[in-house]
Each structure stands twice: as structure tokens, then as C-alpha cells.
Amino acid sequence: MFAAFLQYLFSGLTSGAIYALAGLGFAIIYNSSHVINFAQGEFIMIGGMATATMVAAGLPLPLAIALSMLASMMVGVALEKFAIEPARNSDVVTIIIITIGASIFLRGAAQILWDKEFHSLPAFSGETPIGVFGATLMPQSLWVFGVSGAVIVALWWFFNRTMFGKAMLGTSHNRLAAQLVGVGVKKVLLASFALSALLGAVGGVVVTPITFTNYEAGIMLGLKGFSAAVLGGLGNGGGAIVGGLIVGIAEALASGYLSSAYKDAIAFIIILFVLFFMPNGLFGKRGTDRV
Amino acid sequence: MLAVVITVAPLGFSNSYYYDVAVNAMFNAIVCVGLNLLIGYAGQISLGHAGFFALGAYGSALLTASWGLPPIAAMLISATVVGLLAFVVGRPILKLKGHYLAMATLGIGIIIHIVLKTEAKITGGPDGMSVDNFSLLGFTVMGDRMWYWVVGILLILTVWLALNLIDSPVGRALRAVHGSEVGAEVVGVDTSSYKVLVFVVSAVFASMVGSLFAHKNGFITPDIGSFMHSVELVVMVVLGGMASVFGALIGAVILTLLPQFLAVVEQYEAMILGAIMMGTMIFLPKGLLPSIVSAFKRREGGQ
Amino acid sequence: MSLLKVESLSKEFGGVHAIENLTFSVEPGDIHSIIGPNGAGKTTLFNLITGVYTPSAGRVLFQDRLVSGMKPYELAALGMSRTFQNLQIFFNMKAIENVMVGHHLHLDRRFLSSLLRLPKMRRADHECRDFCAGLMEFVGLAKYLDADAASMPYGALKRLEIARALAAKPRMLLLDEPAAGLNATESREIDEVIKKVASTGVTVVLVEHDMKMVMGISDYITALDYGRKLAEGTPAEVRANPEVVAAYLGAHA
Numbered sequence: 001m002f003a004a005f006l007q008y009l010f011s012g013l014t015s016g017a018i019y020a021l022a023g024l025g026f027a028i029i030y031n032s033s034h035v036i037n038f039a040q041g042e043f044i045m046i047g048g049m050a051t052a053t054m055v056a057a058g059l060p061l062p063l064a065i066a067l068s069m070l071a072s073m074m075v076g077v078a079l080e081k082f083a084i085e086p087a088r089n090s091d092v093v094t095i096i097i098i099t100i101g102a103s104i105f106l107r108g109a110a111q112i113l114w115d116k117e118f119h120s121l122p123a124f125s126g127e128t129p130i131g132v133f134g135a136t137l138m139p140q141s142l143w144v145f146g147v148s149g150a151v152i153v154a155l156w157w158f159f160n161r162t163m164f165g166k167a168m169l170g171t172s173h174n175r176l177a178a179q180l181v182g183v184g185v186k187k188v189l190l191a192s193f194a195l196s197a198l199l200g201a202v203g204g205v206v207v208t209p210i211t212f213t214n215y216e217a218g219i220m221l222g223l224k225g226f227s228a229a230v231l232g233g234l235g236n237g238g239g240a241i242v243g244g245l246i247v248g249i250a251e252a253l254a255s256g257y258l259s260s261a262y263k264d265a266i267a268f269i270i271i272l273f274v275l276f277f278m279p280n281g282l283f284g285k286r287g288t289d290r291v
Numbered sequence: 292m293l294a295v296v297i298t299v300a301p302l303g304f305s306n307s308y309y310y311d312v313a314v315n316a317m318f319n320a321i322v323c324v325g326l327n328l329l330i331g332y333a334g335q336i337s338l339g340h341a342g343f344f345a346l347g348a349y350g351s352a353l354l355t356a357s358w359g360l361p362p363i364a365a366m367l368i369s370a371t372v373v374g375l376l377a378f379v380v381g382r383p384i385l386k387l388k389g390h391y392l393a394m395a396t397l398g399i400g401i402i403i404h405i406v407l408k409t410e411a412k413i414t415g416g417p418d419g420m421s422v423d424n425f426s427l428l429g430f431t432v433m434g435d436r437m438w439y440w441v442v443g444i445l446l447i448l449t450v451w452l453a454l455n456l457i458d459s460p461v462g463r464a465l466r467a468v469h470g471s472e473v474g475a476e477v478v479g480v481d482t483s484s485y486k487v488l489v490f491v492v493s494a495v496f497a498s499m500v501g502s503l504f505a506h507k508n509g510f511i512t513p514d515i516g517s518f519m520h521s522v523e524l525v526v527m528v529v530l531g532g533m534a535s536v537f538g539a540l541i542g543a544v545i546l547t548l549l550p551q552f553l554a555v556v557e558q559y560e561a562m563i564l565g566a567i568m569m570g571t572m573i574f575l576p577k578g579l580l581p582s583i584v585s586a587f588k589r590r591e592g593g594q
Numbered sequence: 595m596s597l598l599k600v601e602s603l604s605k606e607f608g609g610v611h612a613i614e615n616l617t618f619s620v621e622p623g624d625i626h627s628i629i630g631p632n633g634a635g636k637t638t639l640f641n642l643i644t645g646v647y648t649p650s651a652g653r654v655l656f657q658d659r660l661v662s663g664m665k666p667y668e669l670a671a672l673g674m675s676r677t678f679q680n681l682q683i684f685f686n687m688k689a690i691e692n693v694m695v696g697h698h699l700h701l702d703r704r705f706l707s708s709l710l711r712l713p714k715m716r717r718a719d720h721e722c723r724d725f726c727a728g729l730m731e732f733v734g735l736a737k738y739l740d741a742d743a744a745s746m747p748y749g750a751l752k753r754l755e756i757a758r759a760l761a762a763k764p765r766m767l768l769l770d771e772p773a774a775g776l777n778a779t780e781s782r783e784i785d786e787v788i789k790k791v792a793s794t795g796v797t798v799v800l801v802e803h804d805m806k807m808v809m810g811i812s813d814y815i816t817a818l819d820y821g822r823k824l825a826e827g828t829p830a831e832v833r834a835n836p837e838v839v840a841a842y843l844g845a846h847a
Contacts, residue, residue, distance in 0.1 A: 036390045036393070083573065086573045087572060087573045087576065090576045092389045093330065093336050093529060094529065094572050096390075097529050098572045098573065100522055100568065101564075101566070101568025101569040101572065103565070104562075105561070105562050105565025107561055107565075108560070223401070226394060230391060234391070259409075261405075261408075262405060264401070265401065265405040267398075268398035269402060271395070271398050272384075272395060272398050272399065272402075275383075275384070276383040276384075279386055279387050281391075452710075455708065455709055459707075459708035459709075459715065460694075460698060460701040460702065460703050461703060461704075461705055462708060463687070463691055463694055463698070466684060467687070467692075467695040470683065470685055470687060471683065471684055473646060473666070473682055474684060475684070476646075476666035477644055477666045477675060477676050477759070478670055478675060478696040478698055478759065478761070478762045479667050479670035479671050479699035479762055481667045488705065
């Protein structure tokens with residue numbers, strides 16, 4: 001009984017950690033630009049696919065990972081530079097369509113560059129399951145927890161302890177004020193896309209040994225990350241992490257105890273319920289319209 | 292003018308495949324004219340309308356196959372149910388704004404899609420299910436040509452109704468919701484009710500076209516309710532031109548025809564589609580038709 | 595009988611009192627001005643009266659009917675209409691359509707008649723258009739009859755909001771800084787418009803910074819500071835009130 005629960009919890013935490021990283025990616029970009037980047041899932045896919053093919057081609061894993069992250073960041077920067085920046089002042093729908101267009105474009109490119117097959121990576125440190133109170137934990141899940149945790153700590157440090165990170169936060173609160181004190185808004189935008197792409201790629205790399213990946217893998221991961229970000233309250237980093245974990249765990253429990261077929265629906269059912277009662281997510285700021 | 296185009300176009304159709312594509316284009320056009328009332332005129336986004344389309348299709352398929360209802364009754368019952376569903380979810384959802392609204396509508400669409408895929412006992416699951424011809428009073432609509440004329444008339448009717456609506460008290464209230472909700476409220480416009488109204492209307496449009504699509508195609512799969520199909524519908528509206536009935540129509544036609552042309556470069560199809568979406572939105576953010584119209588106006592003004 | 599009664603009204607935002615225990619009333623037919631320094635809570639008061647905000651405490655009575663807690667559109671149906679300090683124009687529509695939306699409550703709003711554009715509705719819409727064109731001329735916008743709202747200058751948009759509010763045929767019209775951002779000539783013209791509106795029997799509640807205008811056209815003035823009533827009375831009385839002079843006029847002089 002408990003063992004089964006623990007098992008679901010482990011698997012929920014594993015996917016939840018990835019959703020949290022994706023959600024953070026949404027939050028970072030949203031904060032700096034008020035753009036919802038529907039191509040966030042594609043960064044995850046690119047990270048996983050690029051690493052998998054490079055490893056298959058004989059490159060050592062660490063090098064392959066580093067190169068993939070670099071590639072993903074370059075895609076992120078290109079996306080900002082060529083697709084988002086020229087449309088800076090457009091309305092919500094327009095930018096949503098641009099980023100969806102970008103995601104379709106990237107999927108199409110991935111399908112040509114690679115193929116439509118599923119790819120995997122060997123687990124980073126073996127596949128010997130670890131027994132925990134009757135449940136089993138794959139070593140790769142520990143990697144997922146560890147890396148996600150490290151990334152979150154690093155981000156916290158970046159946003160609270162470095163000049164540039166603080167500048168990025170400042171821009172999200174008040175763009176004009178940030179500009180007045182000399183923060184380069186353009187640079188902040190580029191950095192936010194690069195950072196989100198990096199987060200996506202990290203998530204993609206650590207999860208690929210567990211879930212495998214293919215050119216379409218980014219769609220659902222991206223949408224779940226979006227749910228995580230909205231659940232926590234758009235633009236709230238901590239909220240996105242909590243949101244991601246909630247979505248991951250709820251999904252795992254529901255597929256264990258209710259029906260595995262409805263696993264993918266859970267995230268959206270939760271989000272609808274939350275939005276019905278809390279239109280700004282769990283931790284979102286409640287705004288009063290000024291008229 | 293639209294009537295003329297619809298009448299004349301078939302002269303260029305050398306075989307029934309053209310009719311088939313044209314019917315699909317017109318199906319999409321009807322959905323988009325309805326969806327444009329929501330997105331373009333009332334300014335509310337929906338990333339879940341393919342869900343309503345699919346519900347209409349499956350409603351008709353199930354009611355005619357398992358209950359033996361006549362297609363027209365099946366279509367109207369499905370549309371009523373979809374309308375009710377849209378009404379029930381619309382009230383809380385349409386209080387949301389911007390990205391939150393996008394998320395909620397997206398969620399509804401995805402949930403519908405997953406239900407259709409999963410309840411295999413009823414819907415046949417991912418394998419899909421077949422649907423009979425559409426018949427009314429002993430008269431059966433069959434073949435691409437006949438469908439062409441039927442759907443063509445429906446499209447003209449839809450455009451006429453939409454044009455009427457936009458230039459009416461209700462239509463102005465809808466556009467005012469887009470312009471400024473509080474501005475509309477203080478002169479007596481019950482904005483939440485109007486948002487729900489247009490959400491329901493656009494969902495019913497999608498449902499009815501879904502029903503007809505099911506009969507015309509004879510076979511449906513859950514993927515007609517997928518997120519990607521919802522996105523396609525929104526792209527048609529935005530590409531052609533928001534807040535322009537004919538813009539939505541043109542967007543629908545272009546985006547239906549596009550894959551036919553791109554079939555030549557098969558594997559680059561997705562990339563080109565994505566690039567077109569980005570390019571149009573960056574360079575013509577108002578959409579094709581309004582951009583062209585204003586370019587013409589500028590030209591005339593200059594002379 | 596007072597047209598509008600505000601009784602012990604309070605509104606707080608996160609612990610800050612924007613309006614505190616405010617009581618006053620507006621007599622029918624008056625031009626009643628609300629004055630006070632920036633941040634005194636004038637716009638918040640308008641938002642409370644017109645239902646945009648719900649009060650934290652206290653009541654608002656309109657025509658002796660309790661209206662606090664009602665939605666803006668319900669209040670509009672009872673005869674209240676307003677303009678905004680930050681313009682709330684429908685920029686996606688033509689100028690005259692903006693005004694026609696104002697006439698919404700007096701038109702056939704059934705969905706089916708709109709969808710089918712029955713001859714009766716078409717006639718009514720035609721009359722509505724003429725009526726609204728008349729209102730645009732009334733506020734001095736005759737040359738913008740065919741204009742897109744988005745192409746109009748700021749001063750014209752301020753009048754457009756007044757025309758839109760008038761199209762609702764209100765008993766009470768609330769104007770939030772109608773002269774803000776206008777030059778002296780435009781300001782005088784708005785002044786004339788307000789007097790004309792009042793002469794048709796519509797009660798006007800005015801928030802305005804332009805003291806010359808306020809003192810010139812008001813029948814009665816309520817002065818606010820930090821959300822509380824500082825003084826009230828005729829322009830002469832308020833002008834002579836030492837507290838008002840200190841808090842408001844003094845600060846500006």
C-alpha cells in the first residue's frame with residue numbers, strides 16, 4: 001500500500017521536477033517580456049535529442065551535454081532576436097501565434113535534422129534500482145532531483161546575488177525605471193530567452209534516459225510547463241516550481257489510482273479548477289484595474 | 292461578391308479532388324467566421340475550439356449510428372449540448388484575461404481531445420469511427436460536388452449573419468468589450484454576458500461544422516479535436532485578419548490550401564508553415580486582408 | 595430629495611484608506627464638483643459610486659435606492675453614466691460607433707434581431723445613428739462623424755467620452771477630469787459643454803483640477819483630502835474655508 005504510494009510519489013516528483021524547470025522557463029521569459037513562449041517545450045526536446053544523437057555518434061556524455069546546452073541557448077537567442085523582438089509591441093494573440101509558429105518551425109527542423117524515431121540516452125549512473133521502503137527508485141531520478149535542485153539554487157543565487165540577475169528582476173517590476181537607471185532592456189530580454197532555453201535543455205537531458213524523446217516530445221512537456229507556471233501564478237518563480245511539482249505528483253497519483261489513460265488530462269483539470277476560483281493562480285498577484 | 296466567387300470557382304476544378312479541398316476550405320471558413328466574432332471582434336482568445344468542433348462531429352456520429360437519429364436532429368442536439376457546455380464553462384473562464392484565458396481554453400480543448408481518445412468503447416478511440424451520409428427528408432447529400440454547393444450556400448449564409456451581427460447593437464457591444472470593458476460597462480453593456488454569448492455562438496458554429504464535416508468525410512478520428520487543430524483555427528483567423536469577416540474567410544482558405552502546395556516539399560512542410568506564421572505576425576500583425584486594405588487606402592490617399 | 599447620497603463610505607486597498615467615512619449628497623440638477631489634491635481619492639470615489647469598485651464599508655443611494663454592490667452596467671440602467679480620467683475609448687471602432695454603444699440600453703438588444711437585422715431593427719439603428727451624430731455635434735465633434743476613434747486627437751477623445759456617456763441618457767453624469775490635458779481654448783469649450791448638459795436637466799458630478807472652471811460652473815463643491823471630507827458648500831464658501839486653502843489651494847498658490 002505505502003510502497004505503491006511511494007512509487008507513484010517518486011515518479012511524480014521526477015516528472016514534476018521537469019515541469020518545474022519548464023515552468024521556470026515560462027516564468028523567466030514572462031517576467032522580462034510578458035511573452036508566453038509556447039516554444040519552451042521545444043528547448044527540452046532540443047536538449048534531449050541533440051545529446052542523444054551526439055552520444056550515439058560517439059561523443060563523451062559531458063561534452064555532448066555541454067554542446068546541446070549551447071545549441072539550445074543559441075536557438076533561444078535567435079528566437080528572441082528574430083521573432084520576438086521585431087514584434088515587441090504586438091498584442092497577446094499575435095505573440096502567442098509567433099511563438100507557436102516558432103515551435104512548429106523547430107519541430108519541423110528537428111524532424112529533418114534528426115528523424116521521427118524515439119531516442120534515448122544511457123542512464124548517467126547505471127540502472128540498478130535503489131530500494132526505498134519497498135518502492136524502487138531509479139538512479140536517474142536522483143539525477144533529475146539533484147540537477148533540478150542545483151539549477152533552482154543557482155537561479156536563486158543569480159537573481160538575488162548578481163548584479164545582472166537583480167537587473168533582470170528589476171526590469172520585470174518596472175521596465176521604464178530599469179531603463180532609467182541604465183539596465184539594457186534588450187540585453188535582459190536576450191538573457192531571459194537564453195536562460196530559459198538552458199533550463200529547458202537541462203531538463204531535456206536529465207529526463208531523456210527515463211522517458212525517451214522524439215521530435216514531438218516538446219508539445220506536452222511545454223503545455224505542462226505552462227500549466228505549472230499558470231498554476232503558481234504567472235511570473236512567480238517559486239510558484240512555477242510548486243506548480244510543477246503539484247502537476248507531476250497529481251498526474252502520477254491519478255494514473256496510479258484512477259486511470260493511466262487520463263494522466264495527461266490531470267494537469268489541465270487541476271488548472272481549470274484553480275483558475276475557476278483563483279483567476280491569478282495560487283500565488284499570483286491580485287491586480288486591481290486602474291481606470 | 293462571395294456568391295460570385297463560389298459560383299465561378301468550380302469552373303477551374305478539373306476533378307473531384309478540387310471540390311473536396313474547396314469544401315474543407317469552406318468548412319474552415321465557417322468555423323473561422325464564428326471564431327473571429329470571439330477573437331477578432333470581442334477580443335477573447337480561445338485555444339480550444341477544435342474541441343467543440345470534435346464534439347459536434349462525434350455527437351453526430353454517435354447519435355446517428357447508435358440511436359438512429361436523423362442527421363439534422365443529431366446535428367442540432369449536438370450543437371445544443373456544445374452550446375450548453377460552452378455556456379457552463381464560459382462563465383468562469385471568460386472572467387480570465389490574456390494568457391490565463393488562453394490556458395483555460397487550451398485546457399478544455401485538450402481534455403475533450405483526451406476523452407475522445409480514451410473512451411474507445413464509445414468513440415472507437417484513436418482508430419476513429421465511421422459516419423453515414425447526411426440526409427434530410429429523403430434527400431441525401433453525396434459526392435464532393437453536391438457538398439460543395441450545400442456548404443457554399445451555408446458559407447454565404449454565415450457571412451451574411453456575421454455581417455449583420457457586427458453592425459448591430461449586439462455586435463457593437465461585443466466590439467466595445469474588446470475596446471474597453473469598463474468603458475462598455477458604464478454605459479450599460481453587461482460585458483460578462485456578452486463574452487459568454489459570443490463564446491457560445493462561436494462554439495455552436497464549430498460544433499455544427501464538425502457535424503457536417505463528419506458526414507462529409509464519412510470517417511473521424513479524435514485528432515480533429517487536438518490542440519494543433521485549435522491552433523490552426525486561431526491562425527486562420529489571425530492570418531487573414533482579426534475583426535474582418537472576409538479576412539477570417541481568406542485566412543481559412545489560404546491555410547487549407549497551403550498544405551496542398553507544400554505537399555511538394557513534404558518534409559519541409561512544418562518548417563514553412565511555422566515560418567509563415569511567424570513572418571505574417573511580425574510583418575503584417577493585423578493580418579493579410581486589413582494590411583492590404585490599408586495599403587490601398589494609403590496609396591489612394593497619397594495621390 | 596437628493597439624487598445621490600453617499601453615507602459613511604470607506605474603501606481600503608491593502609490597509610491604505612483611499613476613502614474614509616465619507617458622507618455627502620448631490621442635489622438633482624446641480625453641477626456638483628469634487629475637488630482635492632492628487633491622491634485625495636476623487637477617482638476612487640467615482641469608481642465606488644459607479645460600481646467599478648465595491649466599498650469596504652458604507653452605502654451609496656441613488657434616487658433613494660441602495661446601489662452599492664451593483665455592477666456598473668446595472669447602475670447605467672438606473673441612469674448613471676460617466677467618463678474616465680484615463681480614457682476608456684473603444685479604439686477599435688469608429689467615433690460614432692463609440693457613441694452608439696452609449697445608446698445600447700435604449701436599443702433592441704435581442705440576439706436574433708441583431709443576427710437577422712430585421713427591418714425594424716435597421717430603422718431603429720438608423721435613428722440611433724442620427725441621434726448619436728446629434729450628440730457629437732452637441733459636444734463639438736461634428737467634423738469627426740466619419741473618423742476612426744484611433745485617429746482622433748486627445749482633446750476630441752475627451753469629448754467623445756462625454757458624448758458616449760450622454761447617449762445613455764443619464765439622469766446623473768459623472769465627469770472625471772474632463773479638462774485635464776487640454777489647452778485653454780479647449781478647456782473653455784468643455785466648460786460650455788458641461789453648462790449645456792446641465793441646462794438640459796442632467797445632474798453633473800465633476801472631478802476637476804482646473805480651479806477656474808470649478809469655481810465658475812459649480813453649484814456646490816465637496817472638498818476631499820486623504821479620502822476624508824474637508825469642507826463643502828457653495829464655491830464662495832469653499833474658497834473662503836481656511837482648511838481648504840491650506841490643504842489644496844494653498845499648496846498650489
